[in-house]
Amino acid sequence: MSIKYNQELQSFYLNTKNTTYIISIVDNKYICNTYYGEKVKEDDLRYLLRLDESPFTPKVNKRDTTSFLDSYRAEYPSNGIGDYRESAIAIKDFNNQDAVEFLYKDFEIMKGKPKLEGLPATFGNEDEVETLIINAYDPVLDLELDLYYSVFSEVDAISRNVIFKNTSANKVELNKIYSLSLDLEDENYEMLSMHGSWARERTIERSPIHYGKQSVSSIRGESSHQEHPFIAVVDKKATQDCGNIYGFSFVYSGNFIAQIEKNQFDTLRISMGIHPYHFNFLLEPGEIFTTPEVVMTFSSTGIGQMTRNYHDLYRNHLVRSKYLYTERPVLINNWEATYFDFDEDKIYDIAKRASELGVELFVLDDGWFGKRDDDNSSLGDWFVDENKLPSGLKSLNDKINKLGMQFGLWFEPEMVSPDSDLYRKHPEWAIAIPNRDPSLCRNQYVLDLSNPEVVDYAYEAVAKILRETNISYVKWDMNRQLSDLGSAYLEKDKQGELSHRYVLGVYEMQERLIQEFPDLLLENCSGGGARFDPGMLYYSPQIWSSDNTDAISRLAIQEGTALVYPLSTIGSHVSVVPNHTVGRVTPFSTRGNVAMFGTFGYELDITKLSSDEQTAIPDQIANYKEIQPLIQSGDYYRLESYRENGVSDSYIIVDKKKEKAILFFVNVLNKANVKSRKLKLQGLDSDKLYRVSSEDGEEFEVFGDALQRAGILIKGIDSDFFSKKYYIEAI
Numbered sequence: 001m002s003i004k005y006n007q008e009l010q011s012f013y014l015n016t017k018n019t020t021y022i023i024s025i026v027d028n029k030y031i032c033n034t035y036y037g038e039k040v041k042e043d044d045l046r047y048l049l050r051l052d053e054s055p056f057t058p059k060v061n062k063r064d065t066t067s068f069l070d071s072y073r074a075e076y077p078s079n080g081i082g083d084y085r086e087s088a089i090a091i092k093d094f095n096n097q098d099a100v101e102f103l104y105k106d107f108e109i110m111k112g113k114p115k116l117e118g119l120p121a122t123f124g125n126e127d128e129v130e131t132l133i134i135n136a137y138d139p140v141l142d143l144e145l146d147l148y149y150s151v152f153s154e155v156d157a158i159s160r161n162v163i164f165k166n167t168s169a170n171k172v173e174l175n176k177i178y179s180l181s182l183d184l185e186d187e188n189y190e191m192l193s194m195h196g197s198w199a200r201e202r203t204i205e206r207s208p209i210h211y212g213k214q215s216v217s218s219i220r221g222e223s224s225h226q227e228h229p230f231i232a233v234v235d236k237k238a239t240q241d242c243g244n245i246y247g248f249s250f251v252y253s254g255n256f257i258a259q260i261e262k263n264q265f266d267t268l269r270i271s272m273g274i275h276p277y278h279f280n281f282l283l284e285p286g287e288i289f290t291t292p293e294v295v296m297t298f299s300s301t302g303i304g305q306m307t308r309n310y311h312d313l314y315r316n317h318l319v320r321s322k323y324l325y326t327e328r329p330v331l332i333n334n335w336e337a338t339y340f341d342f343d344e345d346k347i348y349d350i351a352k353r354a355s356e357l358g359v360e361l362f363v364l365d366d367g368w369f370g371k372r373d374d375d376n377s378s379l380g381d382w383f384v385d386e387n388k389l390p391s392g393l394k395s396l397n398d399k400i401n402k403l404g405m406q407f408g409l410w411f412e413p414e415m416v417s418p419d420s421d422l423y424r425k426h427p428e429w430a431i432a433i434p435n436r437d438p439s440l441c442r443n444q445y446v447l448d449l450s451n452p453e454v455v456d457y458a459y460e461a462v463a464k465i466l467r468e469t470n471i472s473y474v475k476w477d478m479n480r481q482l483s484d485l486g487s488a489y490l491e492k493d494k495q496g497e498l499s500h501r502y503v504l505g506v507y508e509m510q511e512r513l514i515q516e517f518p519d520l521l522l523e524n525c526s527g528g529g530a531r532f533d534p535g536m537l538y539y540s541p542q543i544w545s546s547d548n549t550d551a552i553s554r555l556a557i558q559e560g561t562a563l564v565y566p567l568s569t570i571g572s573h574v575s576v577v578p579n580h581t582v583g584r585v586t587p588f589s590t591r592g593n594v595a596m597f598g599t600f601g602y603e604l605d606i607t608k609l610s611s612d613e614q615t616a617i618p619d620q621i622a623n624y625k626e627i628q629p630l631i632q633s634g635d636y637y638r639l640e641s642y643r644e645n646g647v648s649d650s651y652i653i654v655d656k657k658k659e660k661a662i663l664f665f666v667n668v669l670n671k672a673n674v675k676s677r678k679l680k681l682q683g684l685d686s687d688k689l690y691r692v693s694s695e696d697g698e699e700f701e702v703f704g705d706a707l708q709r710a711g712i713l714i715k716g717i718d719s720d721f722f723s724k725k726y727y728i729e730a731i
Contacts, residue, residue: 002130002153003109006042012107012132013042014149016156019298021149023075023134026051027059029103031075031134031147033183037244038300049073071265073183076136076147076162078102079176086213086261086271088162088181093141094170102136102145109133113150113159118504120251120538121293122159122317124152129317142168148293155312159251161293166283174281178257178273180248180294184233186266187244192232192303193258194560198225199548199581201529202560204643206234209268215259219277221446221482221499222526223253223533230564231258232306233268240304240638241682247299247306248272249564251318252292253535254503255279278485280496292535303563304682308635311566315633318534319569320514321541323521325632328542329360329406330600330621331473336549336575337605340367340374344389344396354606355403357617361473361601362400363408368393370420376443379415380422382461397469408473408521409465413458414506415444415479422457429454431498433486441480449505450498451489459509466517475544476510478526503535510539523571523599532561542569542599549575549603551586551594552668552721556643558597567653568632570598574620576605588613590723592620593664597651598631600624623725627662630655634662637682642668652728654683658704661690663726667717680711681728688730695725 004013011034014021022034024046035045051057055067066082079087080099091100110133111126123129134147144165151158160180166172191209193216194202207214216231218224229250235243248270250256255275262268272294281289295313299305315324332354338346351362369385370378384393397407416423416430423430423445430445432438438445447454462474487498514522522540524531528547536543546557554572561570572595577585595601600621606614634653642649647669654661661684667677684690684704692707693699696716707728714724 002151003132003149004042005107005109009044009046011044011046012134014132014151014158015039016151016153016158018300019156021158024049025104026072027057030057030072031104031136033073033075036182036184036246037298071263071267073267074181076102076145077181077269085263085269086181086259087176088178088271088273089145089164089174090176090276092173092175094172098175100138100141100143102138102143105135105137105144107132107134116161116290116293118507119290119292120318120507120535121161122150122152122251122295122313124150124317128152128154141172143172152313152317155297155317156299156309157295157297157313159293159295161291163291164283164289166285166287169285171285172283174279174283174289176276176279177289177291178271179250179291180270180272180296182270182296184246184268184270186262186268188236189233189268190236191260192234194228194230194563196225196560198528198530199546200553201225201532201546201557202228202563203556204560204563209233209260209262211262211264213259213261215257217255217257217259217275219255219275221254221502222478222531223256223535224481225528225530229256229258229533231260231270231272232303233260233270234303239302241302243302245299245303245306246270247297247310247564249295249310249534250292251295251534251538252503253506253531253533255499274500278496278499281500282493282497295534304637307563307638310564311636314534314537315566315568319537319541319566321522322518323541324568327625327628328521328599329473330358330624331361331363331408332359332602332604332606333363333365333475333573335365336580336603340372342367342388344391347396348399349607350605351400351405352403353614354602355405357606357614358621359405359602359606359617361406361408363410363473363475364396365410365475366412366477368409377417377419379412379417379444380420380447382411382465393465394469397471401470406472407470408475409471410475410477411462412477412479413462413509414447414449416447417444428488431482431484431486431502432488433484436484438484441483444480446480446482446502448487448489448498448502449509450487450501454489455505455508459512462513463516466520472519473521473523474513475523475525476540478531480527481530507535507539514539525571529557529561532565537565537569542571544571545598548581549573550579550582550584551591551666552584552642553582554594555649555666555668558594559638559641559643559649562597562636562638567598567636571601572596572598573601573603575603576609586721587723588616590666590721592616593723593725594666596620596624596627596631597664630660630662635683639679639682642666647671648677650679652681652683658683658685658688659730661728663728665714665724665726667722668720670717670720670722677714677717678711679714680709681707684708684728685730690728691731693727701731
């Protein structure tokens with residue numbers, strides 16, 4: 001059993017393979033976090049709560065209740081009753097008061113893990129996961145709250161969420177409800193987070209934890225380019241392979257906040273959940289609200305182990321696609337090849353040459369519908385542009401299938417253009433505030449997906465085309481953030497529900513899509529990587545990680561992405577040079593090696609490549625096919641970070657049996673008059689003899705202990721942007 005309850009100590013012990021999480025009940029009502037860290041025996045650790053120190057518990061010292069509440073390690077802190085730190089919940093009751101206090105009632109332990117209705121969430125069978133449900137209640141307001149803890153013992157992960165129940169006879173307005181709150185003692189920690197912007201998403205940053213509050217968040221209606229729904233609390237001296245790490249990942253695709261607050265007693269309160277900005281949910285008697293879940297993990301052996309915990313959990317307990325471990329097709333996308341300037345002949349020429357070189361899937365991107373000659377019109381009008389494709393979409397699909405290729409298509413179902421038949425017919429379907437001109441972004445509006453009629457229209461626009469054609473892949477895009485938050489559908493007192501209901505609408509559409517078309521390969525996208533989050537992975541096995549396809553820019557983008565997400569989820573393509581975003585010129589081989597870090601494909605006009613580059617494509621595809629099983633299921637170890645050292649980047653991926661590995665190395669900036677570079681590898685079996693071979697003909701045999709302790713020499717570095725792969729196999 002991974003969850004045990006000690007009745008004498010009134011303590012719950014949540015054990016994974018290497019960690020323990022302890023919750024204790026104090027005075028029969030206060031739910032306290034006692035311990036989270038390396039695995040310990042089921043001792044009485046309540047002394048860590050310092051309940052024998054002033055101000056003592058309210059049962060002993062009623063005169064200083066607020067002092068107790070302002071310092072105790074609350075598992076789910078209440079609001080307005082004396083804890084002056086960040087609360088996890090805020091409401092307005094029938095008297096327009098905001099005080100609420102949830103106290104312990106009882107508990108349930110169950111095998112397996114219940115689904116979260118309408119929300120993405122981790123899953124597992126009864127042998128893989130066990131769930132603790134702590135029932136809490138507010139006796140004054142007659143409200144209930146269930147705290148859920150699902151323990152994935154083999155991957156050192158615990159998922160958390162809450163369900164709020166309006167069991168009273170009155171309406172209740174929810175103004176804030178987080179999925180997780182956790183109090184830890186500060187032990188010289190830093191905050192690790194990821195920031196960015198369009199074309200430079202998920203840059204890793206470590207910053208000192210100061211007194212007061214510091215957070216990352218998004219109020220853009222999406223997880224965003226700028227911030228990311230993940231934080232970690234890390235030792236200042238922590239590296240990839242040493243130090244304590246607490247990771248927190250939010251399984252949600254909309255507004256979020258991830259915050260650390262340090263108080264006067266050097267206690268850290270970690271909070272994570274839906275951002276309270278423009279969030280007001282009105283619940284009638286008997287109604288419930290379910291929060292998305294947060295997945296937390298602890299590693300005592302460095303950042304790398306935290307990463308591998310998340311990779312294993314999300315691969316096996318979040319991604320549901322049939323393509324998770326099966327071979328995925330190598331694709332070519334026409335976006336950077338043509339943008340909007342194409343016709344049927346041009347598309348067919350690219351597809352024909354690509355098929356001759358071994359590419360397996362052609363993806364037709366933006367511009368095939370309505371009167372879409374640029375990005376100023378036609379979103380919402382999902383019918384084929386016969387000026388570009390006079391024979392129709394099905395005819396083009398059939399012609400490409402005859403080349404031996406699969407066919408894929410781009411959609412942006414959540415948006416509408418002011419210049420579109422849909423908007424002229426239904427302007428009330430766009431998100432807007434009455435009597436205000438709504439803000440445009442990319443000359444488009446956002447559809448109001450809180451409205452079931454709009455959800456049905458947007459879904460059917462995609463599904464109708466899939467039913468009529470042999471489309472095997474969909475790229476689902478979302479190219480602008482939400483603003484002007486007003487809904488013509490929602491009632492006046494429910495306008496604050498729009499942002500969350502919008503995300504639920506997206507989830508409903510994608511769930512319907514994968515249920516109706518179970519063989520579809522779905523790739524999510526949001527102006528690049530603005531919605532690369534665990535919520536989206538529940539519906540699609542891969543996400544386009546950035547519109548910046550430059551190989552060197554991608555080193556930092558993909559490093560940050562792989563900090564939490566499996567390599568097989570990272571959409572990554574080879575593009576032309578000079579790169580369309582940064583103008584950089586890099587070797588074709590390096591562009592290929594970097595793109596193999598994720599889901600491999602091409603984003604270019606293949607007919608315009610040089611003969612040498614075209615000749616290299618079949619070899620790149622063959623190389624990727626050979627290592628694809630490692631990319632999909634191997635353990636990832638970060639060796640060097642160009643983001644940190646300014647010189648080179650390297651990482652190794654090792655299979656679970658430690659019999660095969662692939663080592664990637666990229667020399668970004670070359671140096672004069674230096675020797676070969678030495679790298680110490682990780683993840684191998686010290687006692688196994690390995691054969692190491694490189695792309696340029698090097699081959700030697702050496703034991704795993706030497707590869708890890710003595711290292712290998714990277715030879716042949718002769719330029720900026722030089723890259724090299726090593727294949728490692730146990731003999």
